[in-house]
Amino acid sequence: MSVSEIRTVAVVGTGTIGASWASLFLAKGLTVRCYDPSPDAEKHSRAFVERAWSALAQLAPVPPLDHAQARLSHHPSVETAVDAADFVQENTPELLDLKRKVLTEIEAGLRPDVVIASSTSGLMPSTMQETMARPERFLVGHPFNPPHLLPLVEVVGGRHTSAQCVTTAMEFYGLLGKRAIHIRKEINGHVANRLQAALWREAVFLAAENVASVADIDAAVASGPGLRWALMGPHLTLHLAGGEGGIEHFVDHLGPAFTAWWAELGTPTLDPSTRDLLVAGISQGVGSQSVAQLAEDRDKALIKLLRAIKPLS
Template identity: 40%
Template sequence: MKLTGKKAACVGSGVIGAGWAARLLWNGIDVHVFDPNEEAQRQLDEVIANADHALAKLTLAPRPVKGKLTFTNDLAEAVRDAVFIQESVPERMELKKSVLTDIEAHAPADALICSSSSGLLPSDLQSDMRHPERFMIGHPFNPVYLLPLVEICGGGQTGKTEIQRAEEAYKFLGMRPLVVRKEIDGFIADRLMEALWREALWLVKDGVATVEEIDEAVRLGAGLRWAQMGTFMTYRIAGGEGGMRHFMEQFGPSLKWPWTKLMDVPDLDDDLLDKIASQSDDQVQSTGAGLDFRGLERRRDDCLVSTLQALKVHDIGAGVELSRFEAALYARAHPAENDSAIDTPDLAQPLKLYETVVQPDWVDYNNHMTESRYLQVFGDASDGFTRMIGIDSDYLEATGSYFTVETHIMHLAEVAGLEPIYTTTQLLAVDEKRLHVFHRIHHGRDDSVLASAEQMLLHVGRQSRKASAADPVILDRLRNVMDAQKELPRPDHAGRGIGIKAR
């Protein structure tokens, strides 16, 4: 289920609902948000600002033009014509059922309706719906705009086809949908977190540890391992060469030891609540650097971005999902040559293959696009050209790719933040191993040329890692482009050198 060009709706804009809105907007999807709370729009704007700050650092992959946000106090207006609806109202059964009834009354008959509920059973929530087959749980994790996991749990009346549609939609948003095999309270992740939470409450109540000490135990120890490999893989490694069986045989007896109280939950009386609240306040003072709530959120997001990027380098855990999302962003920005959904460009003209807006984090203190971003845009233009001729993921894996070996950039005019830009590409020469291309960056409003880049690209073999001839099919496509563009005048700046002439 591709959401490009479609409308989505977020019903409820608390921390989770606002996070959904931010993720949808960042994927180029127009979002209508409904929330009757008087403070809702302010809170929504603050969360989206934090999301923009974090997502700007997450990846250099081409970003879609940000979707349009519409806030409304009318639920019917929010869900009308929406193909994807995410409900995130407070966790009260009757409230959610009432809201779902209202959503159904105004949403299209084929709209997908998902609830962010962290524990309510979907069978109960869908019991009064007229079309329960298109409803399910889509449980995310905070911050929704950064963490990739979403748990999908269908109810007794949820259709299998609809679950597949939801999987496709969430993958489109850069997420990793985890379909829960059996309907169960709390699903998977929350049940695991609840066990840890209950044990932590006992440790505080019994005076064994403070809240800060417990957080230290998690974030400096097991938490670092969990981010990479989860629980079972961690224990498998603990078993040494003998693996998981050896670990279980060695530590299995500990299951009978008094290492956890698990279902024996302490009473949340005033004394325990005061103790936890006071210690938490002390923790913020000692480790929070005087940051307010939004500041702590932003620091958390910065750390998550760095963690995700580090995991991506090692192709493990959530880093795998970030890599997949980046690949999807490149594919969306640069459609492959055989993508029937994309109009074939006029090969006889410089090829318009990439367009975007100057992102806020691309500008310098003068609000002008900084030098390094020009090279990034030209690189995206080259990616667009190579994808057009058929260098897709299959080709990259089996054969090879084109590497840029030389670039000459000319900066001709300034462009401010949030201004629209696009690139055009002219093929100057081609042989079995090399491409000689000339890119231009144009202003999206008046088509004026802002910069140019002359580049030489070299085909490198996947296995040999040396210069090699491109596949004959690719070469044929390149020759077609070359033949089509042979009447184009050679750019004035092509072949230009750089230096200071002696007087």
């Protein structure tokens, strides 16, 4: 079906990620049909939408909250949630057998031309789609948390995913204001989480080697390259670092130094002592602030940052 014809989205699994997706879909004027086995699922998702609404309103015009809530519904089964859907976003726990079971249930109630996207961060689409009746319409649409604020979505097709399915998902996410990137080859962790894992590995190594405190290592990122990375990725950042000669000059002149540093990067393990070190370091850095308060402060800052960099995107 045409992307312009997508009016109703089914959200299967309404935990933190699913409720966040639902908030974004509602903000863009779509109807959202949900399924989640938790008895408190509807209460949770409606409360999440209410909390997210003021943040979404700061980024773009949104309809009145009561109008949005009227377009949100919860259903007693997967089949009834998806039977009127034009797009499906699946957000169930990262368990392969569960995912396959849910995909079977989705297909049982869904029109044959509708794309099914999974928010999975770790499972391979080819593995997930092996038991599907129509695997060509399945792919991974992995967001970064929180999906209603962060624009990144990684679109990953499996062995049997059609090119049209990928195109539809990319265009649909784009219409929502997301920055969809096409991952052309299946790989564990996709792209963004692998980059995040690589940085964290070295950050853990530096902490374990007592090179700097956990808080100071975080500050080294947040107050330095992290600010540039909010505007552009590592390749373009270093292209500018090369001056007029760009990335060619940078590689020729500083490439050997980076190569030497790569050879010295650490390979830490998250053993009990390292775990205790990280827990103590975070505790010392955040003091009495709760996770909820930190997340709220993060989201407020994210909104300001997204509004500031919007002209650059």
